[in-house]
Amino acid sequence: MDYQHIRLPAGGEKISIQNGRLHVPDQPVVGYIEGDGIGPDIMRAALKVWDAAVLKAYGGSRKIHWCEIFLGEKAAALYGDPFPQEAVQALEDLVVSIKGPLTTPVGGGMRSINVSLRQALDLYACVRPVRHFPGVPSPLRCPEAVDVVIFRENTEDVYAGVEYPAGSAEAAKLERFLKEELGADFHQGSALGVKPVSEFGSKRLIRKAIRYALDHGRKSVTLVHKGNIMKYTEGAFRNWGYELARTEFADQTITEEALGGVHPGQLPDGKIVIKDRIADIMFQQMLLRPEEFDVIATLNLNGDYLSDAVAAEVGGVGIAPGGNIGDFIAVFEATHGSAPKYAGLDKANPGSLLFSGVMLLDYLGWQEAARAVEAAYTSVVGRKIVTYDFARQMEGAREVKTSEFAEAMVAAMG
Structure with a gap:
Protein backbone atom coordinates (compact mmCIF):
# COMPACT_ATOMS: atom_id res chain seq x y z
CA MET A 1 0.00 0.00 0.00
CA ALA A 125 -0.44 -10.93 25.20
CA CYS A 126 2.20 -8.75 26.83
CA VAL A 127 5.13 -11.16 27.17
CA ARG A 128 7.88 -10.24 29.63
CA PRO A 129 10.79 -12.67 30.12
CA VAL A 130 12.73 -11.83 33.29
CA ARG A 131 16.12 -13.41 34.05
CA HIS A 132 19.43 -12.35 35.52
CA PHE A 133 22.56 -11.77 33.48
CA PRO A 134 25.95 -12.26 35.20
CA GLY A 135 27.49 -9.04 36.41
CA VAL A 136 24.27 -7.01 36.48
CA PRO A 137 23.79 -5.44 39.95
CA SER A 138 20.80 -6.83 41.85
CA PRO A 139 19.33 -6.37 45.36
CA LEU A 140 18.91 -10.17 45.71
CA ARG A 141 21.50 -12.51 47.16
CA CYS A 142 20.73 -15.11 44.47
CA PRO A 143 19.27 -13.25 41.46
CA GLU A 144 20.17 -16.17 39.20
CA ALA A 145 17.17 -18.01 40.72
CA VAL A 146 14.83 -15.64 38.86
CA ASP A 147 13.94 -16.99 35.41
CA VAL A 148 10.28 -16.43 34.57
CA VAL A 149 8.22 -15.47 31.54
CA ILE A 150 5.17 -13.37 32.39
CA PHE A 151 2.13 -13.44 30.09
CA ARG A 152 -0.04 -10.43 30.90
CA GLU A 153 -3.48 -10.05 29.32
CA ASN A 154 -3.29 -6.81 27.37
CA THR A 155 -6.78 -5.77 26.28
CA GLU A 156 -9.20 -6.19 29.20
CA ASP A 157 -9.35 -5.53 32.95
CA VAL A 158 -9.30 -1.93 34.21
CA TYR A 159 -6.92 -1.00 31.36
CA ALA A 160 -9.77 -1.44 28.86
CA GLY A 161 -10.34 2.29 29.29
CA VAL A 162 -14.01 2.07 30.29
CA GLU A 163 -13.92 4.80 32.93
CA TYR A 164 -15.69 8.09 33.62
CA PRO A 165 -14.44 11.13 35.57
CA ALA A 166 -16.05 12.19 38.83
CA GLY A 167 -18.73 14.81 38.24
CA SER A 168 -19.34 13.85 34.62
CA ALA A 169 -22.80 13.15 33.20
CA GLU A 170 -21.63 9.65 32.23
CA ALA A 171 -20.47 8.85 35.75
CA ALA A 172 -23.72 10.17 37.22
CA LYS A 173 -25.76 8.04 34.81
CA LEU A 174 -23.77 4.91 35.60
CA GLU A 175 -23.97 5.67 39.33
CA ARG A 176 -27.77 5.87 39.18
CA PHE A 177 -27.97 2.58 37.33
CA LEU A 178 -25.63 0.77 39.69
CA LYS A 179 -27.37 2.04 42.81
CA GLU A 180 -31.01 2.02 41.72
CA GLU A 181 -31.02 -1.06 39.49
CA LEU A 182 -28.32 -3.26 41.03
CA GLY A 183 -28.23 -2.07 44.65
CA ALA A 184 -24.57 -1.09 44.66
CA ASP A 185 -23.31 1.07 47.53
CA PHE A 186 -20.46 3.57 47.15
CA HIS A 187 -19.80 7.28 47.73
CA GLN A 188 -21.83 9.70 45.67
CA GLY A 189 -19.97 11.54 42.92
CA SER A 190 -17.28 8.87 42.51
CA ALA A 191 -15.15 8.42 39.43
CA LEU A 192 -16.18 5.07 37.96
CA GLY A 193 -14.39 2.42 35.95
CA VAL A 194 -15.49 -0.95 34.58
CA LYS A 195 -13.35 -4.10 34.80
CA PRO A 196 -14.27 -6.40 31.89
CA VAL A 197 -12.81 -9.91 32.07
CA SER A 198 -14.06 -12.36 29.45
CA GLU A 199 -13.75 -16.10 29.05
CA PHE A 200 -12.51 -15.55 25.47
CA GLY A 201 -9.83 -13.05 26.47
CA SER A 202 -8.68 -15.05 29.47
CA LYS A 203 -8.46 -18.36 27.66
CA ARG A 204 -6.55 -17.13 24.64
CA LEU A 205 -3.94 -15.53 26.92
CA ILE A 206 -3.60 -18.65 29.09
CA ARG A 207 -3.52 -20.86 25.98
CA LYS A 208 -0.55 -18.88 24.65
CA ALA A 209 1.22 -19.21 28.01
CA ILE A 210 0.70 -22.98 28.17
CA ARG A 211 1.87 -23.45 24.58
CA TYR A 212 4.97 -21.38 25.31
CA ALA A 213 5.75 -23.52 28.36
CA LEU A 214 5.38 -26.73 26.36
CA ASP A 215 7.41 -25.45 23.40
CA HIS A 216 10.26 -24.15 25.55
CA GLY A 217 10.64 -27.00 28.04
CA ARG A 218 9.27 -25.05 30.99
CA LYS A 219 7.86 -26.96 33.96
CA SER A 220 4.89 -24.91 35.18
CA VAL A 221 2.33 -22.23 34.44
CA THR A 222 1.07 -20.21 37.41
CA LEU A 223 -2.26 -18.36 37.19
CA VAL A 224 -1.94 -15.16 39.24
CA HIS A 225 -5.19 -13.52 40.36
CA LYS A 226 -7.05 -11.77 43.17
CA GLY A 227 -9.98 -14.16 43.00
CA ASN A 228 -10.48 -14.26 46.75
CA ILE A 229 -11.85 -10.69 46.53
CA MET A 230 -12.92 -10.20 42.89
CA LYS A 231 -14.58 -13.58 42.54
CA TYR A 232 -16.44 -13.05 39.27
CA THR A 233 -13.62 -11.40 37.32
CA GLU A 234 -10.23 -12.51 38.65
CA GLY A 235 -11.70 -15.64 40.19
CA ALA A 236 -13.21 -16.50 36.82
CA PHE A 237 -9.79 -15.97 35.16
CA ARG A 238 -8.38 -18.65 37.47
CA ASN A 239 -11.26 -21.05 36.87
CA TRP A 240 -11.16 -20.60 33.10
CA GLY A 241 -7.44 -21.33 33.18
CA TYR A 242 -7.91 -24.67 34.91
CA GLU A 243 -10.80 -25.50 32.60
CA LEU A 244 -8.70 -24.73 29.52
CA ALA A 245 -5.85 -26.95 30.74
CA ARG A 246 -8.33 -29.74 31.47
CA THR A 247 -10.11 -29.60 28.10
CA GLU A 248 -7.38 -28.60 25.62
CA PHE A 249 -4.17 -29.85 27.24
CA ALA A 250 -5.32 -32.84 29.27
CA ASP A 251 -2.45 -35.07 28.14
CA GLN A 252 0.20 -32.41 28.72
CA THR A 253 -0.79 -30.79 32.02
CA ILE A 254 -1.30 -31.77 35.64
CA THR A 255 -2.59 -29.66 38.52
CA GLU A 256 -0.45 -28.88 41.54
CA GLU A 257 -2.99 -30.71 43.69
CA ALA A 258 -2.70 -33.89 41.60
CA LEU A 259 1.08 -33.64 41.61
CA GLY A 260 1.03 -33.74 45.39
CA GLY A 261 -1.50 -36.57 45.52
CA VAL A 262 -1.56 -39.03 42.64
CA HIS A 263 2.04 -38.25 41.63
CA PRO A 264 3.64 -37.14 44.91
CA GLY A 265 6.23 -34.52 44.02
CA GLN A 266 7.36 -36.25 40.79
CA LEU A 267 6.44 -34.43 37.59
CA PRO A 268 5.51 -36.99 34.91
CA ASP A 269 7.50 -36.80 31.68
CA GLY A 270 6.00 -34.55 29.03
CA LYS A 271 3.73 -32.67 31.43
CA ILE A 272 3.73 -29.20 32.96
CA VAL A 273 2.14 -28.20 36.26
CA ILE A 274 -0.79 -25.77 36.31
CA LYS A 275 -1.06 -23.91 39.60
CA ASP A 276 -2.40 -20.61 40.89
CA ARG A 277 -1.41 -17.94 43.41
CA ILE A 278 -3.23 -14.94 44.86
CA ALA A 279 -1.55 -11.79 43.53
CA ASP A 280 -0.32 -10.26 46.79
CA ILE A 281 1.18 -13.57 47.93
CA MET A 282 2.86 -13.93 44.54
CA PHE A 283 4.87 -10.75 45.08
CA GLN A 284 6.25 -12.22 48.30
CA GLN A 285 6.96 -15.64 46.85
CA MET A 286 8.84 -14.17 43.88
CA LEU A 287 11.22 -12.68 46.44
CA LEU A 288 11.48 -15.67 48.76
CA ARG A 289 11.14 -18.63 46.37
CA PRO A 290 11.55 -17.42 42.78
CA GLU A 291 12.89 -20.78 41.61
CA GLU A 292 9.40 -22.29 42.06
CA PHE A 293 7.94 -20.23 39.22
CA ASP A 294 8.48 -20.60 35.51
CA VAL A 295 5.72 -19.19 33.28
CA ILE A 296 3.13 -16.83 34.77
CA ALA A 297 -0.27 -15.93 33.26
CA THR A 298 -2.18 -13.04 34.76
CA LEU A 299 -4.55 -10.14 34.12
CA ASN A 300 -3.63 -6.67 32.92
CA LEU A 301 -3.12 -4.68 36.12
CA ASN A 302 -1.56 -7.55 38.07
CA GLY A 303 0.80 -8.17 35.18
CA ASP A 304 1.85 -4.53 34.99
CA TYR A 305 2.82 -4.43 38.66
CA LEU A 306 4.30 -7.91 38.80
CA SER A 307 6.49 -7.66 35.70
CA ASP A 308 8.13 -4.43 36.91
CA ALA A 309 8.55 -5.75 40.45
CA VAL A 310 10.20 -8.96 39.27
CA ALA A 311 12.40 -6.98 36.86
CA ALA A 312 13.68 -5.01 39.86
CA GLU A 313 15.03 -8.28 41.28
CA VAL A 314 17.43 -8.74 38.35
CA GLY A 315 18.51 -5.17 37.61
CA GLY A 316 15.39 -3.12 36.95
Whole structure:
Protein backbone atom coordinates (compact mmCIF):
# COMPACT_ATOMS: atom_id res chain seq x y z
CA MET A 1 0.00 0.00 0.00
CA ASP A 2 1.01 3.66 -0.40
CA TYR A 3 1.96 5.65 2.68
CA GLN A 4 2.09 9.37 3.25
CA HIS A 5 5.30 9.54 5.34
CA ILE A 6 6.49 5.95 5.75
CA ARG A 7 9.07 4.76 3.22
CA LEU A 8 9.55 1.02 2.69
CA PRO A 9 13.24 0.12 2.24
CA ALA A 10 14.40 -1.22 -1.12
CA GLY A 11 15.58 -4.79 -1.31
CA GLY A 12 13.55 -6.20 1.54
CA GLU A 13 10.60 -8.60 1.48
CA LYS A 14 7.61 -8.36 3.80
CA ILE A 15 7.00 -11.00 6.44
CA SER A 16 3.78 -12.86 5.72
CA ILE A 17 1.40 -15.40 7.24
CA GLN A 18 1.14 -18.61 5.22
CA ASN A 19 -0.86 -21.71 6.13
CA GLY A 20 -1.35 -20.42 9.66
CA ARG A 21 2.36 -19.85 10.25
CA LEU A 22 4.73 -16.89 10.15
CA HIS A 23 6.81 -16.85 6.95
CA VAL A 24 10.08 -14.95 7.44
CA PRO A 25 12.23 -14.34 4.33
CA ASP A 26 16.02 -14.01 4.57
CA GLN A 27 15.73 -10.25 3.86
CA PRO A 28 12.68 -9.24 5.93
CA VAL A 29 11.32 -5.73 6.32
CA VAL A 30 10.87 -5.02 10.03
CA GLY A 31 9.30 -1.86 11.43
CA TYR A 32 10.83 0.32 14.13
CA ILE A 33 9.56 3.31 16.10
CA GLU A 34 12.24 5.50 17.67
CA GLY A 35 10.06 6.61 20.57
CA ASP A 36 10.14 9.78 22.64
CA GLY A 37 12.70 11.15 25.10
CA ILE A 38 15.64 8.75 25.22
CA GLY A 39 14.06 6.67 22.44
CA PRO A 40 16.26 7.97 19.59
CA ASP A 41 19.45 7.46 21.65
CA ILE A 42 18.74 3.86 22.59
CA MET A 43 17.22 2.94 19.21
CA ARG A 44 20.30 4.13 17.30
CA ALA A 45 22.50 2.06 19.61
CA ALA A 46 20.28 -1.03 19.45
CA LEU A 47 19.99 -1.04 15.65
CA LYS A 48 23.79 -1.21 15.38
CA VAL A 49 23.95 -4.14 17.80
CA TRP A 50 21.13 -6.12 16.14
CA ASP A 51 22.62 -5.63 12.68
CA ALA A 52 26.04 -6.75 13.93
CA ALA A 53 24.52 -9.84 15.54
CA VAL A 54 22.71 -10.81 12.33
CA LEU A 55 25.91 -10.32 10.32
CA LYS A 56 27.94 -12.39 12.78
CA ALA A 57 25.37 -15.19 12.86
CA TYR A 58 24.67 -15.45 9.13
CA GLY A 59 27.63 -13.84 7.38
CA GLY A 60 25.48 -11.67 5.10
CA SER A 61 23.04 -14.36 3.94
CA ARG A 62 20.38 -12.76 6.11
CA LYS A 63 19.70 -9.09 6.81
CA ILE A 64 16.94 -7.04 8.39
CA HIS A 65 15.71 -4.10 6.31
CA TRP A 66 14.50 -1.56 8.85
CA CYS A 67 11.45 0.60 8.10
CA GLU A 68 10.78 3.61 10.32
CA ILE A 69 7.20 4.06 11.54
CA PHE A 70 6.08 7.18 13.39
CA LEU A 71 4.21 7.32 16.70
CA GLY A 72 4.34 9.78 19.59
CA GLU A 73 6.02 13.16 19.38
CA LYS A 74 7.62 12.52 15.99
CA ALA A 75 4.24 11.52 14.56
CA ALA A 76 2.58 14.60 16.05
CA ALA A 77 5.08 16.78 14.19
CA LEU A 78 4.52 14.94 10.89
CA TYR A 79 0.79 14.21 10.96
CA GLY A 80 -0.54 16.54 13.65
CA ASP A 81 -1.54 13.35 15.51
CA PRO A 82 0.61 11.27 17.91
CA PHE A 83 -1.35 8.13 16.96
CA PRO A 84 -1.86 8.27 13.16
CA GLN A 85 -3.83 5.54 11.46
CA GLU A 86 -1.04 5.15 8.90
CA ALA A 87 1.28 3.88 11.64
CA VAL A 88 -1.27 1.32 12.84
CA GLN A 89 -1.77 0.16 9.25
CA ALA A 90 1.99 -0.18 8.70
CA LEU A 91 2.48 -2.19 11.90
CA GLU A 92 -0.24 -4.57 10.74
CA ASP A 93 1.19 -4.71 7.22
CA LEU A 94 4.77 -5.46 8.31
CA VAL A 95 3.63 -7.97 10.99
CA VAL A 96 6.75 -7.66 13.20
CA SER A 97 8.07 -4.38 14.65
CA ILE A 98 9.88 -2.89 17.63
CA LYS A 99 9.43 0.43 19.42
CA GLY A 100 11.14 2.72 21.86
CA PRO A 101 9.35 4.30 24.84
CA LEU A 102 6.44 6.69 24.22
CA THR A 103 5.37 9.48 26.57
CA THR A 104 1.94 9.27 28.23
CA PRO A 105 0.54 12.14 30.33
CA VAL A 106 -0.39 11.24 33.93
CA GLY A 107 -3.87 12.07 35.27
CA GLY A 108 -5.17 13.68 32.10
CA GLY A 109 -4.40 14.48 28.48
CA MET A 110 -4.36 11.94 25.69
CA ARG A 111 -4.87 8.25 26.28
CA SER A 112 -1.81 6.00 26.46
CA ILE A 113 -0.52 5.30 22.93
CA ASN A 114 0.80 1.95 24.17
CA VAL A 115 -2.64 0.86 25.39
CA SER A 116 -4.35 2.18 22.24
CA LEU A 117 -1.87 0.31 20.05
CA ARG A 118 -2.42 -2.99 21.84
CA GLN A 119 -6.15 -2.69 21.43
CA ALA A 120 -6.07 -1.46 17.81
CA LEU A 121 -3.95 -4.44 16.71
CA ASP A 122 -5.43 -6.90 19.23
CA LEU A 123 -2.00 -7.57 20.74
CA TYR A 124 -3.56 -9.44 23.61
CA ALA A 125 -0.44 -10.93 25.20
CA CYS A 126 2.20 -8.75 26.83
CA VAL A 127 5.13 -11.16 27.17
CA ARG A 128 7.88 -10.24 29.63
CA PRO A 129 10.79 -12.67 30.12
CA VAL A 130 12.73 -11.83 33.29
CA ARG A 131 16.12 -13.41 34.05
CA HIS A 132 19.43 -12.35 35.52
CA PHE A 133 22.56 -11.77 33.48
CA PRO A 134 25.95 -12.26 35.20
CA GLY A 135 27.49 -9.04 36.41
CA VAL A 136 24.27 -7.01 36.48
CA PRO A 137 23.79 -5.44 39.95
CA SER A 138 20.80 -6.83 41.85
CA PRO A 139 19.33 -6.37 45.36
CA LEU A 140 18.91 -10.17 45.71
CA ARG A 141 21.50 -12.51 47.16
CA CYS A 142 20.73 -15.11 44.47
CA PRO A 143 19.27 -13.25 41.46
CA GLU A 144 20.17 -16.17 39.20
CA ALA A 145 17.17 -18.01 40.72
CA VAL A 146 14.83 -15.64 38.86
CA ASP A 147 13.94 -16.99 35.41
CA VAL A 148 10.28 -16.43 34.57
CA VAL A 149 8.22 -15.47 31.54
CA ILE A 150 5.17 -13.37 32.39
CA PHE A 151 2.13 -13.44 30.09
CA ARG A 152 -0.04 -10.43 30.90
CA GLU A 153 -3.48 -10.05 29.32
CA ASN A 154 -3.29 -6.81 27.37
CA THR A 155 -6.78 -5.77 26.28
CA GLU A 156 -9.20 -6.19 29.20
CA ASP A 157 -9.35 -5.53 32.95
CA VAL A 158 -9.30 -1.93 34.21
CA TYR A 159 -6.92 -1.00 31.36
CA ALA A 160 -9.77 -1.44 28.86
CA GLY A 161 -10.34 2.29 29.29
CA VAL A 162 -14.01 2.07 30.29
CA GLU A 163 -13.92 4.80 32.93
CA TYR A 164 -15.69 8.09 33.62
CA PRO A 165 -14.44 11.13 35.57
CA ALA A 166 -16.05 12.19 38.83
CA GLY A 167 -18.73 14.81 38.24
CA SER A 168 -19.34 13.85 34.62
CA ALA A 169 -22.80 13.15 33.20
CA GLU A 170 -21.63 9.65 32.23
CA ALA A 171 -20.47 8.85 35.75
CA ALA A 172 -23.72 10.17 37.22
CA LYS A 173 -25.76 8.04 34.81
CA LEU A 174 -23.77 4.91 35.60
CA GLU A 175 -23.97 5.67 39.33
CA ARG A 176 -27.77 5.87 39.18
CA PHE A 177 -27.97 2.58 37.33
CA LEU A 178 -25.63 0.77 39.69
CA LYS A 179 -27.37 2.04 42.81
CA GLU A 180 -31.01 2.02 41.72
CA GLU A 181 -31.02 -1.06 39.49
CA LEU A 182 -28.32 -3.26 41.03
CA GLY A 183 -28.23 -2.07 44.65
CA ALA A 184 -24.57 -1.09 44.66
CA ASP A 185 -23.31 1.07 47.53
CA PHE A 186 -20.46 3.57 47.15
CA HIS A 187 -19.80 7.28 47.73
CA GLN A 188 -21.83 9.70 45.67
CA GLY A 189 -19.97 11.54 42.92
CA SER A 190 -17.28 8.87 42.51
CA ALA A 191 -15.15 8.42 39.43
CA LEU A 192 -16.18 5.07 37.96
CA GLY A 193 -14.39 2.42 35.95
CA VAL A 194 -15.49 -0.95 34.58
CA LYS A 195 -13.35 -4.10 34.80
CA PRO A 196 -14.27 -6.40 31.89
CA VAL A 197 -12.81 -9.91 32.07
CA SER A 198 -14.06 -12.36 29.45
CA GLU A 199 -13.75 -16.10 29.05
CA PHE A 200 -12.51 -15.55 25.47
CA GLY A 201 -9.83 -13.05 26.47
CA SER A 202 -8.68 -15.05 29.47
CA LYS A 203 -8.46 -18.36 27.66
CA ARG A 204 -6.55 -17.13 24.64
CA LEU A 205 -3.94 -15.53 26.92
CA ILE A 206 -3.60 -18.65 29.09
CA ARG A 207 -3.52 -20.86 25.98
CA LYS A 208 -0.55 -18.88 24.65
CA ALA A 209 1.22 -19.21 28.01
CA ILE A 210 0.70 -22.98 28.17
CA ARG A 211 1.87 -23.45 24.58
CA TYR A 212 4.97 -21.38 25.31
CA ALA A 213 5.75 -23.52 28.36
CA LEU A 214 5.38 -26.73 26.36
CA ASP A 215 7.41 -25.45 23.40
CA HIS A 216 10.26 -24.15 25.55
CA GLY A 217 10.64 -27.00 28.04
CA ARG A 218 9.27 -25.05 30.99
CA LYS A 219 7.86 -26.96 33.96
CA SER A 220 4.89 -24.91 35.18
CA VAL A 221 2.33 -22.23 34.44
CA THR A 222 1.07 -20.21 37.41
CA LEU A 223 -2.26 -18.36 37.19
CA VAL A 224 -1.94 -15.16 39.24
CA HIS A 225 -5.19 -13.52 40.36
CA LYS A 226 -7.05 -11.77 43.17
CA GLY A 227 -9.98 -14.16 43.00
CA ASN A 228 -10.48 -14.26 46.75
CA ILE A 229 -11.85 -10.69 46.53
CA MET A 230 -12.92 -10.20 42.89
CA LYS A 231 -14.58 -13.58 42.54
CA TYR A 232 -16.44 -13.05 39.27
CA THR A 233 -13.62 -11.40 37.32
CA GLU A 234 -10.23 -12.51 38.65
CA GLY A 235 -11.70 -15.64 40.19
CA ALA A 236 -13.21 -16.50 36.82
CA PHE A 237 -9.79 -15.97 35.16
CA ARG A 238 -8.38 -18.65 37.47
CA ASN A 239 -11.26 -21.05 36.87
CA TRP A 240 -11.16 -20.60 33.10
CA GLY A 241 -7.44 -21.33 33.18
CA TYR A 242 -7.91 -24.67 34.91
CA GLU A 243 -10.80 -25.50 32.60
CA LEU A 244 -8.70 -24.73 29.52
CA ALA A 245 -5.85 -26.95 30.74
CA ARG A 246 -8.33 -29.74 31.47
CA THR A 247 -10.11 -29.60 28.10
CA GLU A 248 -7.38 -28.60 25.62
CA PHE A 249 -4.17 -29.85 27.24
CA ALA A 250 -5.32 -32.84 29.27
CA ASP A 251 -2.45 -35.07 28.14
CA GLN A 252 0.20 -32.41 28.72
CA THR A 253 -0.79 -30.79 32.02
CA ILE A 254 -1.30 -31.77 35.64
CA THR A 255 -2.59 -29.66 38.52
CA GLU A 256 -0.45 -28.88 41.54
CA GLU A 257 -2.99 -30.71 43.69
CA ALA A 258 -2.70 -33.89 41.60
CA LEU A 259 1.08 -33.64 41.61
CA GLY A 260 1.03 -33.74 45.39
CA GLY A 261 -1.50 -36.57 45.52
CA VAL A 262 -1.56 -39.03 42.64
CA HIS A 263 2.04 -38.25 41.63
CA PRO A 264 3.64 -37.14 44.91
CA GLY A 265 6.23 -34.52 44.02
CA GLN A 266 7.36 -36.25 40.79
CA LEU A 267 6.44 -34.43 37.59
CA PRO A 268 5.51 -36.99 34.91
CA ASP A 269 7.50 -36.80 31.68
CA GLY A 270 6.00 -34.55 29.03
CA LYS A 271 3.73 -32.67 31.43
CA ILE A 272 3.73 -29.20 32.96
CA VAL A 273 2.14 -28.20 36.26
CA ILE A 274 -0.79 -25.77 36.31
CA LYS A 275 -1.06 -23.91 39.60
CA ASP A 276 -2.40 -20.61 40.89
CA ARG A 277 -1.41 -17.94 43.41
CA ILE A 278 -3.23 -14.94 44.86
CA ALA A 279 -1.55 -11.79 43.53
CA ASP A 280 -0.32 -10.26 46.79
CA ILE A 281 1.18 -13.57 47.93
CA MET A 282 2.86 -13.93 44.54
CA PHE A 283 4.87 -10.75 45.08
CA GLN A 284 6.25 -12.22 48.30
CA GLN A 285 6.96 -15.64 46.85
CA MET A 286 8.84 -14.17 43.88
CA LEU A 287 11.22 -12.68 46.44
CA LEU A 288 11.48 -15.67 48.76
CA ARG A 289 11.14 -18.63 46.37
CA PRO A 290 11.55 -17.42 42.78
CA GLU A 291 12.89 -20.78 41.61
CA GLU A 292 9.40 -22.29 42.06
CA PHE A 293 7.94 -20.23 39.22
CA ASP A 294 8.48 -20.60 35.51
CA VAL A 295 5.72 -19.19 33.28
CA ILE A 296 3.13 -16.83 34.77
CA ALA A 297 -0.27 -15.93 33.26
CA THR A 298 -2.18 -13.04 34.76
CA LEU A 299 -4.55 -10.14 34.12
CA ASN A 300 -3.63 -6.67 32.92
CA LEU A 301 -3.12 -4.68 36.12
CA ASN A 302 -1.56 -7.55 38.07
CA GLY A 303 0.80 -8.17 35.18
CA ASP A 304 1.85 -4.53 34.99
CA TYR A 305 2.82 -4.43 38.66
CA LEU A 306 4.30 -7.91 38.80
CA SER A 307 6.49 -7.66 35.70
CA ASP A 308 8.13 -4.43 36.91
CA ALA A 309 8.55 -5.75 40.45
CA VAL A 310 10.20 -8.96 39.27
CA ALA A 311 12.40 -6.98 36.86
CA ALA A 312 13.68 -5.01 39.86
CA GLU A 313 15.03 -8.28 41.28
CA VAL A 314 17.43 -8.74 38.35
CA GLY A 315 18.51 -5.17 37.61
CA GLY A 316 15.39 -3.12 36.95
CA VAL A 317 13.15 -2.20 34.03
CA GLY A 318 16.17 -0.60 32.37
CA ILE A 319 17.10 -4.05 31.08
CA ALA A 320 13.65 -5.71 31.09
CA PRO A 321 12.39 -6.65 27.60
CA GLY A 322 8.81 -7.00 26.45
CA GLY A 323 6.66 -7.87 23.49
CA ASN A 324 3.02 -7.24 22.65
CA ILE A 325 1.90 -10.24 20.64
CA GLY A 326 -1.37 -11.24 19.01
CA ASP A 327 -2.01 -14.36 16.97
CA PHE A 328 0.78 -13.28 14.57
CA ILE A 329 1.36 -9.52 14.71
CA ALA A 330 4.01 -8.56 17.26
CA VAL A 331 5.33 -5.21 18.47
CA PHE A 332 8.31 -5.57 20.80
CA GLU A 333 9.16 -2.64 23.06
CA ALA A 334 11.36 -1.11 25.69
CA THR A 335 9.39 -1.51 28.91
CA HIS A 336 10.55 1.66 30.68
CA GLY A 337 9.44 5.27 30.26
CA SER A 338 10.78 7.91 27.91
CA ALA A 339 12.90 9.69 30.60
CA PRO A 340 12.74 13.08 28.84
CA LYS A 341 15.33 14.70 31.14
CA TYR A 342 17.96 12.40 29.63
CA ALA A 343 16.83 12.89 26.02
CA GLY A 344 19.70 13.52 23.62
CA LEU A 345 22.38 13.07 26.30
CA ASP A 346 23.59 9.68 24.97
CA LYS A 347 23.43 8.43 28.55
CA ALA A 348 20.56 5.95 28.91
CA ASN A 349 20.92 2.19 29.35
CA PRO A 350 19.79 0.54 26.08
CA GLY A 351 19.39 -2.89 27.73
CA SER A 352 15.60 -3.11 27.74
CA LEU A 353 15.38 -2.31 24.03
CA LEU A 354 18.36 -4.55 23.21
CA PHE A 355 16.74 -7.56 24.87
CA SER A 356 13.37 -6.74 23.31
CA GLY A 357 15.28 -7.08 20.05
CA VAL A 358 16.48 -10.48 21.24
CA MET A 359 12.81 -11.43 21.63
CA LEU A 360 12.18 -10.14 18.10
CA LEU A 361 15.04 -12.22 16.68
CA ASP A 362 13.73 -15.31 18.47
CA TYR A 363 10.26 -14.57 17.11
CA LEU A 364 11.71 -14.51 13.58
CA GLY A 365 13.34 -17.87 14.28
CA TRP A 366 16.83 -16.32 14.15
CA GLN A 367 18.06 -17.85 17.41
CA GLU A 368 21.75 -17.67 16.47
CA ALA A 369 21.59 -13.88 16.18
CA ALA A 370 19.59 -13.62 19.41
CA ARG A 371 22.21 -15.61 21.33
CA ALA A 372 24.98 -13.44 19.83
CA VAL A 373 23.39 -10.34 21.40
CA GLU A 374 23.12 -12.04 24.79
CA ALA A 375 26.71 -13.29 24.66
CA ALA A 376 28.04 -9.84 23.75
CA TYR A 377 26.02 -8.21 26.54
CA THR A 378 27.32 -10.69 29.11
CA SER A 379 30.89 -10.11 27.91
CA VAL A 380 30.68 -6.31 28.06
CA VAL A 381 28.91 -6.10 31.43
CA GLY A 382 31.21 -8.80 32.78
CA ARG A 383 34.11 -6.42 32.08
CA LYS A 384 32.17 -3.73 34.00
CA ILE A 385 31.66 -1.56 30.91
CA VAL A 386 28.26 -0.05 31.72
CA THR A 387 26.10 3.06 31.45
CA TYR A 388 25.69 5.48 34.36
CA ASP A 389 22.79 3.67 36.07
CA PHE A 390 24.82 0.49 36.61
CA ALA A 391 28.13 2.31 37.12
CA ARG A 392 26.89 3.94 40.31
CA GLN A 393 26.04 0.50 41.73
CA MET A 394 29.31 -1.25 40.81
CA GLU A 395 32.84 -0.91 42.15
CA GLY A 396 35.50 -0.43 39.51
CA ALA A 397 33.01 0.15 36.70
CA ARG A 398 33.92 1.98 33.52
CA GLU A 399 31.04 4.33 32.76
CA VAL A 400 30.32 4.78 29.05
CA LYS A 401 27.77 6.54 26.88
CA THR A 402 24.85 4.75 25.23
CA SER A 403 26.62 4.79 21.87
CA GLU A 404 29.88 3.57 23.41
CA PHE A 405 28.11 0.67 25.09
CA ALA A 406 26.74 -0.35 21.69
CA GLU A 407 30.22 -0.07 20.15
CA ALA A 408 31.62 -2.29 22.90
CA MET A 409 28.95 -4.91 22.18
CA VAL A 410 29.67 -4.83 18.46
CA ALA A 411 33.38 -5.20 19.20
CA ALA A 412 32.64 -8.15 21.50
CA MET A 413 31.03 -9.91 18.54
CA GLY A 414 34.31 -9.69 16.64
